[in-house]
Amino acid sequence: MRLLENRLYRVISLIVLLTVLLIPSIVWASEKIEPLVEPQIEQANIILIYGLFLIIAVIFGGLLWAYKANRDVMKSLEQKK
Amino acid sequence: MSKAIGALIIPLIYMVVVLVLGHGKWTKSLRLNIDDFYKVSAGAAFPLVFLGLAGGYHSSFAIPGSMGFVYSHGIGWIANGLWTLFVAGGVMMWLAPRINYLARKNNYLTPGDLVAEYFDNSDGVRIATAIATISFSVGYMFTNVIGPAILISTLTNNLVTYDVACFVIILVVASYVWRAGIRGTMWTTVLQACWMFVVVYVAAAYCTTLVGGIKPMMAAMKEHYIEYLTIPGPKGFLTNVTWFSWAAIAIGLGGALKPVTWSFFYSARKPKEAMKIGYTIPFYLAGIYIPVVFIGFAALLIVPGLTGVSADNSFPKLLYDYAPAWFGGLIIAGAMGAGMSTLDAETNISSCIFISDIYKRYIAPGKDERHYLIAGRWSIVVLAIITYIFTHYRFSIVAIIATLVNAIVALYAPTVILILSKGKLLKSIKITAAGYICGMITGGALLIYLNFISKVSNPLGWHYSAWVLATNVIVMLLVSQFTKGPSVESKQKFEKSIDELYIKSAPEEVSL
Numbered sequence: 001m002r003l004l005e006n007r008l009y010r011v012i013s014l015i016v017l018l019t020v021l022l023i024p025s026i027v028w029a030s031e032k033i034e035p036l037v038e039p040q041i042e043q044a045n046i047i048l049i050y051g052l053f054l055i056i057a058v059i060f061g062g063l064l065w066a067y068k069a070n071r072d073v074m075k076s077l078e079q080k081k
Numbered sequence: 082m083s084k085a086i087g088a089l090i091i092p093l094i095y096m097v098v099v100l101v102l103g104h105g106k107w108t109k110s111l112r113l114n115i116d117d118f119y120k121v122s123a124g125a126a127f128p129l130v131f132l133g134l135a136g137g138y139h140s141s142f143a144i145p146g147s148m149g150f151v152y153s154h155g156i157g158w159i160a161n162g163l164w165t166l167f168v169a170g171g172v173m174m175w176l177a178p179r180i181n182y183l184a185r186k187n188n189y190l191t192p193g194d195l196v197a198e199y200f201d202n203s204d205g206v207r208i209a210t211a212i213a214t215i216s217f218s219v220g221y222m223f224t225n226v227i228g229p230a231i232l233i234s235t236l237t238n239n240l241v242t243y244d245v246a247c248f249v250i251i252l253v254v255a256s257y258v259w260r261a262g263i264r265g266t267m268w269t270t271v272l273q274a275c276w277m278f279v280v281v282y283v284a285a286a287y288c289t290t291l292v293g294g295i296k297p298m299m300a301a302m303k304e305h306y307i308e309y310l311t312i313p314g315p316k317g318f319l320t321n322v323t324w325f326s327w328a329a330i331a332i333g334l335g336g337a338l339k340p341v342t343w344s345f346f347y348s349a350r351k352p353k354e355a356m357k358i359g360y361t362i363p364f365y366l367a368g369i370y371i372p373v374v375f376i377g378f379a380a381l382l383i384v385p386g387l388t389g390v391s392a393d394n395s396f397p398k399l400l401y402d403y404a405p406a407w408f409g410g411l412i413i414a415g416a417m418g419a420g421m422s423t424l425d426a427e428t429n430i431s432s433c434i435f436i437s438d439i440y441k442r443y444i445a446p447g448k449d450e451r452h453y454l455i456a457g458r459w460s461i462v463v464l465a466i467i468t469y470i471f472t473h474y475r476f477s478i479v480a481i482i483a484t485l486v487n488a489i490v491a492l493y494a495p496t497v498i499l500i501l502s503k504g505k506l507l508k509s510i511k512i513t514a515a516g517y518i519c520g521m522i523t524g525g526a527l528l529i530y531l532n533f534i535s536k537v538s539n540p541l542g543w544h545y546s547a548w549v550l551a552t553n554v555i556v557m558l559l560v561s562q563f564t565k566g567p568s569v570e571s572k573q574k575f576e577k578s579i580d581e582l583y584i585k586s587a588p589e590e591v592s593l
Contacts, residue, residue, distance in 0.1 A: 035383040037292050037301050044291040048408050051283030062275035069126035
């Protein structure tokens with residue numbers, strides 16, 4: 001439990017440090033460029049909603065796959081010992 | 082300002098997740114020695130090796146550099162997938178199991194270990210290989226901070242400046258590589274590989290929908306940019322010669338045998354799993370090239386007229402003008418993943434090569450493992466500082482370094498191929514330690530000349546990688562004719578080891 005608290009403390013400290021480092025400087029003047037085709041912004045934004053779920057699912061799946069495979073490898077190493 | 086802050090939330094969450102993954106208990110080494118710090122000595126699970134290498138293979142060029150390339154040069158970019166599949170994939174399938182088996186049998190840690198042992202543990206060969214491989218890795222480190230840092234500063238409207246972005250990226254990466262070595266690298270890259278791959282496809286779907294769909298996109302491209310649908314493209318860059326000399330040698334061969342891939346070859350549990358790397362990773366890599374084309378075309382249509390460095394930033398510009406802030410944040414995180422996944426692996430292997438090939442053998446021999454582990458961690462800190470300093474040369478020296486490092490693999494790849502070959506013809510070619518070293522020196526000198534002195538870096542249109550490769554091979558073969566080769570015992574040892582892989586009755590851990 002103490003170990004978890006220490007790790008959590010380190011993570012929180014890092015978040016605070018990152019936030020402090022985010023100091024606004026020169027504002028970049030954004031020049032609007034005229035597109036060659038009319039952008040379909042609303043339709044494109046709907047794609048993003050589905051995309052977000054897909055991203056979360058793939059990341060979760062990848063980490064789970066790696067975690068399970070690693071656990072199996074560690075078990076087989078323990079058995080060999 | 083609110084859009085800039087909105088774009089930062091997801092990257093911040095991403096950084097926290099990366100830190101947790103990179104420092105978690107699953108990254109703990111089984112043994113406190115450099116062998117288990119720089120590679121997984123007992124062998125890592127295949128998903129860790131596959132995603133760990135796949136995610137780190139593409140540098141930060143993947144996002145947004147590759148989109149900028151399509152913006153400037155057109156559809157020819159997609160042909161890169163062929164070279165990745167056939168050259169990089171073929172070389173990895175062929176050599177990875179042999180490298181893995183030799184490494185497990187003889188406890189190698191670096192490319193220099195394998196090459197030097199073949200030449201009867203030649204110090205000259207080891208030092209030459211160490212210099213070449215560490216030059217590659219350190220050079221690659223610089224370039225993988227710049228891309229994500231530029232993207233962050235662009236999409237946050239400079240709320241997070243380039244310097245701050247560089248500092249934070251380097252600090253986060255150095256922290257988990259320092260603590261957990263290759264395990265920290267592998268686990269964070271699992272996240273980054275998944276993130277990067279799917280976010281590029283989502284971005285392509287978004288960009289294509291933004292211009293009305295694939296058919297309207299292609300119709301608009303045909304109307305406004307027909308030359309972008311051809312090879313060699315609007316600037317005439319993508320010629321057959323360029324594809325062979327640049328994509329096949331620098332990208333394909335260079336990527337397959339660059340130093341960092343060796344640490345993953347060494348970390349595979351057995352030769353069969355090392356071979357799996359060869360026929361899985363190229364599909365991952367080539368798979369990312371497809372959506373890149375759609376993104377580049379959409380950027381051409383939505384934010385036309387950008388040139389030079391602005392063209393490289395066409396995709397961030399499109400996102401900033403049209404996408405919701407949170408999606409820009411996802412892309413930033415994807416770009417950070419592309420850069421950080423390469424940066425951490427290169428940091429790990431650079432430190433490994435320095436400690437194992439140079440420090441342990443020639444500067445402080447005979448110390449205990451704890452000493453080398455501490456020295457290794459200090460070297461990671463020094464590398465991080467050097468990387469931060471060099472990020473301030475972003476458009477001049479670093480741009481040159483970024484392109485020339487891939488050619489460094491051409492300095493040792495021919496010899497590695499000859500050492501690991503089974504065929505009678507290749508085995509009959511005489512190579513010696515002196516030939517190897519002379520080939521490296523001559524090739525290296527040519528590389529520096531073409532990139533820093535000569536006004537023409539690609540003579541006759543051939544990428545300098547091809548010239549470096551040819552020079553290296555010619556000098557190596559010539560000098561080898563007049564110098565002493567490796568001992569018969571050494572050659573037989575390597576031949577016997579490679580033959581063991583192909584014996585049908587060999588144990589399951591060995592046989593292919």
